[in-house]
Amino acid sequence: MFGEGLIKGLTITWKSLIGKKITVLYPDEIYSLPDRFHGKFRFDKDACISCGMCVRACPNKVITLETEKVAKKKRILKYEMDIKYCLFCGLCVESCPKDALGYEKDFEMCQYKWEKLPMVFVDEEPLPAEEKERLEEEAKKAAEAKKAAQEAAKAKAAEDASQGKEG
Amino acid sequence: MENLFTNLAGSLRAALESTGLPAILTDTSMTMVKLTAILVFILLNALWLVYMERKVAGYIQFRPGPNRVGPKGLLQTTADIGKLMSKEVVIPKQADKVLFLLAPALVFAPPLMVFAVVPFGENMAAIDMNIGLFYFLAVASLSTVIFWMAGWSSNNKYSLLGGMRVVAQMVSYELPLVLSILGVVMITGTLNISEIVRSQQGIWFIFAQPLAFLIFFIAGVAECNRAPFDLAEGESELVAGPFTEYSGMGFAMFFLAEYASALVISFMCAILFLGGWLAPFGMTFIPGWIWMFLKVYLVMFLIMWIRWTYPRIRVDQLMGFGWKVLVPLSLANIFVTGLVMKIFKMLGW
Numbered sequence: 001m002f003g004e005g006l007i008k009g010l011t012i013t014w015k016s017l018i019g020k021k022i023t024v025l026y027p028d029e030i031y032s033l034p035d036r037f038h039g040k041f042r043f044d045k046d047a048c049i050s051c052g053m054c055v056r057a058c059p060n061k062v063i064t065l066e067t068e069k070v071a072k073k074k075r076i077l078k079y080e081m082d083i084k085y086c087l088f089c090g091l092c093v094e095s096c097p098k099d100a101l102g103y104e105k106d107f108e109m110c111q112y113k114w115e116k117l118p119m120v121f122v123d124e125e126p127l128p129a130e131e132k133e134r135l136e137e138e139a140k141k142a143a144e145a146k147k148a149a150q151e152a153a154k155a156k157a158a159e160d161a162s163q164g165k166e167g
Numbered sequence: 168m169e170n171l172f173t174n175l176a177g178s179l180r181a182a183l184e185s186t187g188l189p190a191i192l193t194d195t196s197m198t199m200v201k202l203t204a205i206l207v208f209i210l211l212n213a214l215w216l217v218y219m220e221r222k223v224a225g226y227i228q229f230r231p232g233p234n235r236v237g238p239k240g241l242l243q244t245t246a247d248i249g250k251l252m253s254k255e256v257v258i259p260k261q262a263d264k265v266l267f268l269l270a271p272a273l274v275f276a277p278p279l280m281v282f283a284v285v286p287f288g289e290n291m292a293a294i295d296m297n298i299g300l301f302y303f304l305a306v307a308s309l310s311t312v313i314f315w316m317a318g319w320s321s322n323n324k325y326s327l328l329g330g331m332r333v334v335a336q337m338v339s340y341e342l343p344l345v346l347s348i349l350g351v352v353m354i355t356g357t358l359n360i361s362e363i364v365r366s367q368q369g370i371w372f373i374f375a376q377p378l379a380f381l382i383f384f385i386a387g388v389a390e391c392n393r394a395p396f397d398l399a400e401g402e403s404e405l406v407a408g409p410f411t412e413y414s415g416m417g418f419a420m421f422f423l424a425e426y427a428s429a430l431v432i433s434f435m436c437a438i439l440f441l442g443g444w445l446a447p448f449g450m451t452f453i454p455g456w457i458w459m460f461l462k463v464y465l466v467m468f469l470i471m472w473i474r475w476t477y478p479r480i481r482v483d484q485l486m487g488f489g490w491k492v493l494v495p496l497s498l499a500n501i502f503v504t505g506l507v508m509k510i511f512k513m514l515g516w
Binding site: 006009010012013017018021022023025 | 223225226227228229231234472473475476477
């Protein structure tokens with residue numbers, strides 16, 4: 001019949017007119033995100049060993065990592081991601097040997113102010129000189145004590161061994 | 168309820184007469200009041216129709232449509248118009264400044280002038296002219312000139328092409344539009360719009376003249392440049408046709424005028440073929456002007472439904488369809504109508 005296609009088209013649009021709407025009204029409701037959703041970055045300060053692998057892996061030089069060395073231990077002063085240059089390739093997360101970096105189920109990273117764009121995970125002052133000295137002293141003492149204890153243990157073991165021989 | 172508006176007008180006239188004004192002043196001020204009421208009616212409807220169109224479009228595309236500004240998004244168009252009003256009207260350097268600014272100011276005139284003879288209900292026409300239908304046809308085609316003005320004065324190739332398309336399209340579709348009404352006029356023997364509605368007491372003309380209704384509807388949709396006949400502003404080819412260079416309120420005027428002319432076509436469909444204010448199935452407990460409104464919105468919804476279903480047709484298809492299909496069909500309709508009327512007369516009905 002002539003005009004059959006026109007009627008068919010109209011029925012299709014009528015069905016969608018009264019059909020269920022599929023739009024998710026975003027700010028009011030959010031999709032349930034999958035478990036491995038690649039969103040905002042998560043940083044675990046305690047797990048980080050400041051190896052700097054992530055800094056080296058980043059193709060856009062987004063990550064800044066500043067550390068200081070206190071008593072032979074690296075302490076993180078600053079861990080910052082300049083997210084406006086980040087391309088979310090995830091190479092930093094892949095390169096992390098301690099799983100200190102990861103993803104969160106959150107993608108709302110918009111900011112009203114330019115200065116707020118970089119994501120600051122750690123921002124600490126370097127330790128004051130006295131504190132540093134004290135810690136180093138403590139570490140030294142602890143190391144010495146450990147050494148002494150070790151030597152004592154060694155000596156004792158040697159003594160035990162000689163006694164055993166004699167006995 | 169039935170005579171709510173006529174009573175209102177009557178009491179207003181009585182109040183004016185009691186102040187001792189001369190008769191001519193009373194008449195003039197009554198006409199002014201009626202025309203202002205029509206203007207407000209058109210503007211409110213245009214605002215509502217933009218919202219309705221976006222809702223219908225959204226629903227057809229599985230979307231909810233505008234739903235942020237105001238309750239259910241009802242204030243969306245108001246916000247849009249507010250934004251457009253606050254924007255600058257950019258005038259191109261090479262444009263014909265007078266024509267360029269005159270076109271959006273005049274574009275509302277033809278629909279408004281047509282509404283002067285449209286009966287919104289029984290005895291609710293602002294001016295009950297006895298050549299109302301003829302007046303409608305004459306004035307409605309005036310908008311061609313305004314679109315052409317806009318297209319020409321912009322001094323832009325897309326505007327010019329769009330303007331030329333409007334003229335070509337409107338001239339070709341004016342013919343089937345007029346010829347399709349002729350059947351109705353032959354049956355009723357009058358050009359008075361109210362009389363035409365009254366003569367549909369027995370049978371609506373959509374059943375007596377189904378082909379004429381179809382031709383009138385198609386030609387009407389083409390006449391107000393709505394999809395699938397919106398070649399004039401086909402955005403994939405001509406940016407926005409004659410409106411390309413318009414910004415701010417100038418653009419908004421064209422935008423609202425499109426809905427005003429679509430409203431005119433819906434009113435004419437309802438009046439000529441759907442029985443105007445006459446209630447179907449004897450449901451007279453609902454006032455006539457509400458029936459009128461319901462019918463108009465039914466046609467309006469049909470126009471929107473069609474817009475969001477069919478793709479735009481090509482220029483040559485448009486012209487071919489107009490001249491090779493619609494015009495011969497409407498001529499045949501006139502012939503058959505005349506023949507049947509003659510036979511009925513011979514049979515003595």
